Amino acid sequence: MFTGQQIVNLLDELKITHVVWVPDSTLGQWEAELNASPSIQLIRVCREGEAWSVAAGLYLGGKNPLVMIQCTGLFESGDALRNMLHDYQLPLFAFVGYRSYLNQSTLPGDTCLVFTEPILDAWKLDYRLIDEPGKLELLKQHYRSCHEERRPGVALIAEGKA
Amino acid sequence: MTTVPQMPLVETLQVLHSVRSDEVVVTAMGVSREWMRLSSHPLDFNLVPSSMGQATGLGLGLALAQPRQGVIVCNGDGSTLMNLGSLVTITAQAPQNLTLMIFDNGIYEVTGAQTTPGSAGSRQDGHSLDFASVAGSCGFRSLYEFDDLNRWRAGARSVIDDPGPTCVVLRIAPIPGAVGPRSPGPGRQRAIDFSAALNNGPLTD
Numbered sequence: 001m002f003t004g005q006q007i008v009n010l011l012d013e014l015k016i017t018h019v020v021w022v023p024d025s026t027l028g029q030w031e032a033e034l035n036a037s038p039s040i041q042l043i044r045v046c047r048e049g050e051a052w053s054v055a056a057g058l059y060l061g062g063k064n065p066l067v068m069i070q071c072t073g074l075f076e077s078g079d080a081l082r083n084m085l086h087d088y089q090l091p092l093f094a095f096v097g098y099r100s101y102l103n104q105s106t107l108p109g110d111t112c113l114v115f116t117e118p119i120l121d122a123w124k125l126d127y128r129l130i131d132e133p134g135k136l137e138l139l140k141q142h143y144r145s146c147h148e149e150r151r152p153g154v155a156l157i158a159e160g161k162a
Numbered sequence: 163m164t165t166v167p168q169m170p171l172v173e174t175l176q177v178l179h180s181v182r183s184d185e186v187v188v189t190a191m192g193v194s195r196e197w198m199r200l201s202s203h204p205l206d207f208n209l210v211p212s213s214m215g216q217a218t219g220l221g222l223g224l225a226l227a228q229p230r231q232g233v234i235v236c237n238g239d240g241s242t243l244m245n246l247g248s249l250v251t252i253t254a255q256a257p258q259n260l261t262l263m264i265f266d267n268g269i270y271e272v273t274g275a276q277t278t279p280g281s282a283g284s285r286q287d288g289h290s291l292d293f294a295s296v297a298g299s300c301g302f303r304s305l306y307e308f309d310d311l312n313r314w315r316a317g318a319r320s321v322i323d324d325p326g327p328t329c330v331v332l333r334i335a336p337i338p339g340a341v342g343p344r345s346p347g348p349g350r351q352r353a354i355d356f357s358a359a360l361n362n363g364p365l366t367d
Contacts (some may be wrong), residue, residue, distance in 0.1 A: 004207075018226070020223075036204075041226070043226070043250075043251075043255065044251070044254060045219070045247075045251045046247025046248065046250055046251050047245075047247050048257070049213070049215070049216065049218040049219075049245070050216070050218075050247065050248050050251055051244065052213075052216070052219075053213070053216035053217075053218075053219030053220045053223065054219040054220070054222050054223040054226075054251070055223060056220055056223060057219065057220040057221060057222060057223020057225070057226070057227065058223040058224075058227045058355075059222040059223070059227075059365075060207075060220075060224060060227070060353060060356060060357045060360065061223065061224045061226070061227020061228045061357075061360060061361070062228070062360070062361045062365060063223075063226075063227045063228055065223070078351075079213045079214075080213045080216050080219075082213065083211065083212060083213035083216060084213070085214075087211050087349040087351070088349040088350060088352070088353040089349065089350040090353060109191075130314060159320070
């Protein structure tokens with residue numbers, strides 16, 4: 001839906017300093033551009049729970065990080081985000097890839113479609129579904145709103161395949 | 163089963179307290195309980211309540227955000243096992259200002275002293291997991307092990323001053339009947355206060 005350069009341009013506009021990520025087949029296509037960006041540092045973590053704590057440290061240290069993971073990683077990282085976003089109320093923002101939302105050809109009946117949005121609701125994460133390129137502006141507005149109000153948020157990025 | 167010498171936790175932390183200057187100190191679990199009795203430095207971040215295993219990630223983020231600021235993470239062995247991949251994440255970034263201290267007592271102390279999977283008592287071969295070897299294989303630049311309080315006292319400051327990432331394994335005696343740490347106050351306010359101390363003022367943008 002988006003090219004790596006579009007994402008880098010977006011993150012530059014939002015003044016993101018660090019992307020803390022675990023790639024999937026959609027997010028991973030942005031790797032070259034994220035790596036090449038002089039303004040963004042790409043932090044590769046081994047498991048998604050780590051992404052929230054690394055981002056928390058960056059935020060407390062005065063940086064402007066973004067967590068970038070697939071919805072399966074959101075499932076994995078619940079306790080870490082609970083601690084950082086709710087116990088300490090850190091206003092971290094995440095891009096979460098929504099596996100199979102646009103195309104279930106690889107994984108027919110993918111249960112990511114069953115659980116992703118209820119789990120975002122369960123963790124009280126304010127999210128916007130970004131399911132077409134024209135919603136880039138909606139993503140920006142949501143980020144800016146969360147940033148200004150110092151609260152966490154998620155952009156749920158629809159993906160085509162696993 | 164093998165037995166190794168062990169240091170008392172409180173005295174081990176007293177040594178750290180005595181040599182600590184202006185480093186950030188992140189603590190978790192049983193270490194938090196004792197550290198909060200010793201120290202009230204504005205650059206302490208006691209991760210209570212915690213997500214077990216996440217102190218290493220928090221410390222890494224702090225170290226990357228402020229590369230001229232020393233950061234010490236005091237982690238338990240159970241917490242380290244819960245997020246072993248974070249050792250690889252740390253060494254991939256290789257922050258020279260990060261020191262990871264693993265307080266290895268072989269048990270989940272705050273839940274009633276059950277042995278961890280890394281403890282000699284839990285393992286078919288009867289040998290404890292060698293955290294220093296694990297950390298070395300993960301790529302930590304500087305590695306230390308201490309099981310003697312006098313040696314730790316003599317070496318603690320130079321360990322912290324070594325270019326990191328540094329991993330220090332401290333063999334600690336369990337404290338029978340020890341309980342979990344009590345939260346020192348609302349997390350949000352503590353995060354705000356800590357960040358203000360670290361950044362010489364509140365975050366504005």
